[in-house]
Ligand SMILES: *[C@@H]1O[C@H](CO)[C@@H](O)[C@H](O)[C@H]1NC(C)=O
């Protein structure tokens with residue numbers, strides 16, 4: 001019964017499309033009332049809010065059998081459902097009294113039949129629709145679902161047209177009047193015990209699980225939830241955490257690589273600037289040496305003061321500037337920005353810790 005919900009849905013849409021078209025007051029032929037082929041849905045010429053009355057005209061429905069009937073707008077006033085002890089027939093013209101055993105009833109309308117005195121033990125509460133309140137409508141007659149094991153029973157087979165992945169197929173629904181836990185065997189017409197998981201079967205009704213597998217044995221019920229083995233949870237959990245930490249470490253490695261590249265670029269820049277600076281100093285040194293070597297420019301005190309700053313720079317240069325010498329690096333930055341400022345020079349002189357004037 002794997003496709004049952006799907007087929008039921010198709011039945012519903014089918015019946016909605018195929019509802020009659022006549023409106024209230026239009027003439028209709030009551031003889032055209034019928035059950036639709038394949039779906040066994042009741043059909044009349046009248047639309048979904050009316051029924052074909054005995055007067056031969058479509059009249060407003062007097063009751064409904066569904067909680068949410070087709071063909072009504074959300075704010076439409078719905079006909080009432082019937083009270084307990086009554087039922088609304090397929091025509092939905094008016095409520096009727098529940099019928100005693102042996103009376104006529106409509107297809108699959110177990111609810112039209114009166115329950116047995118021992119309805120409490122016979123009633124099917126499994127949701128499989130074996131009976132309603134212990135009574136069942138078979139071959140259009142009301143009876144009780146009270147036949148016991150090995151006793152003759154009545155069976156009704158209804159071939160529905162169902163729609164599956166491979167197209168149309170016939171789905172035979174077989175119903176009987178056996179008690180709960182038994183089924184009416186179609187060939188021998190006697191009640192038999194329902195089969196348990198793994199036993200051979202030919203129809204769903206034979207299995208207590210209501211699921212006869214294609215392999216011909218009773219399977220587990222389709223209505224019970226599927227449980228996964230513990231290792232599935234472990235694998236899924238590992239997958240989730242693996243994905244999370246994989247992403248995390250992937251990003252970490254990428255960023256670390258980028259950081260290293262950036263650092264290398266800055267280092268390169270620093271080295272270039274430093275080399276450039278060294279060149280400048282060397283040029284100044286050369287220039288001073290050439291000026292000093294000029295005759296008459298020997299030991300002028302004014303010059304001496306002027307060059308004392310240069311002396312400070314020379315002193316600094318004489319100390320090797322290494323990339324990993326942190327204070328020197330920051331000193332270099334100031335140096336580049338504030339070349340020639342006396343403030344900086346003083347700082348640098350203090351840093352070098354030597355008496356510059358003493359050199360001259
Ligand atoms: C079931 O049937 C019994 C006997 O006819 C009746 O008294 C009882 O109200 C019914 N219960 C329901 C839920 O219809």
Ligand SMILES: *[C@@H]1O[C@H](CO)[C@@H](O)[C@H](O)[C@H]1NC(C)=O
Nearest residue numbers: 101142143144145146147177
């Ligand atoms: C079983 O139900 C039928 C009606 O379907 C009734 O005539 C018969 O008396 C019931 N048998 C028992 C034992 O209740």
